[in-house]
Amino acid sequence: MKRILTRIFHDFNRFMKIRVKAFLHFFTEYYKGFKIIFFKGVKMEKDKVFANKKLKVKPFEFNKDVADVFDDMLNRSVPLYDESIKRQSQLAFNYYQTGTHIYDLGCSHGNLGILIANQFKTKSFSMIGVDSSKPMIEKYSNRLERYDNSSQVDLICGYLEDVKIENASVVLINLTLQFIQCEKRDGLIEKIYKGLNPNGILLLTEKIVHEEMEIDEIQRNYYKAFKLENGYSELEISQKRDALEKVLIPDTIETHRNRISKAGFATFDIWLKWFNFASMIALKK
Numbered sequence: 001m002k003r004i005l006t007r008i009f010h011d012f013n014r015f016m017k018i019r020v021k022a023f024l025h026f027f028t029e030y031y032k033g034f035k036i037i038f039f040k041g042v043k044m045e046k047d048k049v050f051a052n053k054k055l056k057v058k059p060f061e062f063n064k065d066v067a068d069v070f071d072d073m074l075n076r077s078v079p080l081y082d083e084s085i086k087r088q089s090q091l092a093f094n095y096y097q098t099g100t101h102i103y104d105l106g107c108s109h110g111n112l113g114i115l116i117a118n119q120f121k122t123k124s125f126s127m128i129g130v131d132s133s134k135p136m137i138e139k140y141s142n143r144l145e146r147y148d149n150s151s152q153v154d155l156i157c158g159y160l161e162d163v164k165i166e167n168a169s170v171v172l173i174n175l176t177l178q179f180i181q182c183e184k185r186d187g188l189i190e191k192i193y194k195g196l197n198p199n200g201i202l203l204l205t206e207k208i209v210h211e212e213m214e215i216d217e218i219q220r221n222y223y224k225a226f227k228l229e230n231g232y233s234e235l236e237i238s239q240k241r242d243a244l245e246k247v248l249i250p251d252t253i254e255t256h257r258n259r260i261s262k263a264g265f266a267t268f269d270i271w272l273k274w275f276n277f278a279s280m281i282a283l284k285k
């Protein structure tokens with residue numbers, strides 16, 4: 001009898017533990033979602049794009065499936081994403097010259113652009129967001145409807161390679177140069193340099209590679225651990241890696257530094273770095 005009672009008590013205890021754990025998990029996820037909806041004005045759906053085994057992994061695209069889950073994807077796969085865009089929005093505000101334009105190249109659905117617009121409050125500014133993905137631009141445009149100063153933001157659905165850059169004081173390329181064909185990257189940075197006014201600023205954030213194999217391996221291992229910690233499975237990580245293989249081609253810091261200096265920028269620095277991610281700053285004199 002005593003054994004049966006102990007068993008019942010043990011099972012009940014286990015059952016309650018699981019219930020409490022499930023409740024806490026639900027509550028945490030609910031709170032996270034609420035925070036994102038409340039502060040970013042966008043509903044965050046869970047990224048399951050690569051969760052199921054695919055017979056053939058297609059090259060990665062910024063399509064509607066990705067646009068729908070993009071915030072969750074960014075938060076779980078870009079280290080220090082919030083910190084990086086917050087500081088870039090402050091830099092953009094501080095370097096903005098009245099009567100000029102801010103260019104947000106590869107603006108996606110506007111996380112960075114909306115933070116920048118919030119910096120200006122009632123002060124006037126002009127920002128041009130460019131992205132080749134229609135679902136991203138549509139989402140950005142819908143988000144802007146909730147903001148008073150949205151008329152100061154122009155969105156272009158098009159390619160960075162084709163866009164004209166003129167009378168700029170701030171140019172941001174956040175996690176996007178890596179998607180441009182390698183042979184077109186020098187030309188794009190030169191075009192940005194020419195379009196910037198004196199004392200203008202370029203802010204560039206990229207996934208990077210290291211030329212020394214040993215360091216590169218450390219960086220990749222920590223990045224994989226970061227994604228596992230954030231709930232991605234081995235299958236999701238490997239299928240996404242395959243999808244991005246020929247689509248996202250990272251450069252080394254040296255390549256970025258040389259390209260930026262060759263274009264004419266006077267000053268270059270890395271202001272934020274996390275293993276294989278770097279945020280860079282360059283100034284035109």
Ligand SMILES: C[S@@+](CC[C@H](N)C(=O)[O-])C[C@H]1O[C@@H](n2cnc3c(N)ncnc32)[C@H](O)[C@@H]1O
Pocket residue numbers: 062074085105106107108109110111112130131132133136158159160161173174175176179180
């Ligand atoms: C990783 S996302 C950028 C994230 C965004 N800047 C942010 O701060 O949240 C890359 C974006 O670049 C866009 N893109 C990729 N290649 C492009 C090109 N050649 N021209 C314009 N946009 C491009 C994609 O559609 C995608 O929205």
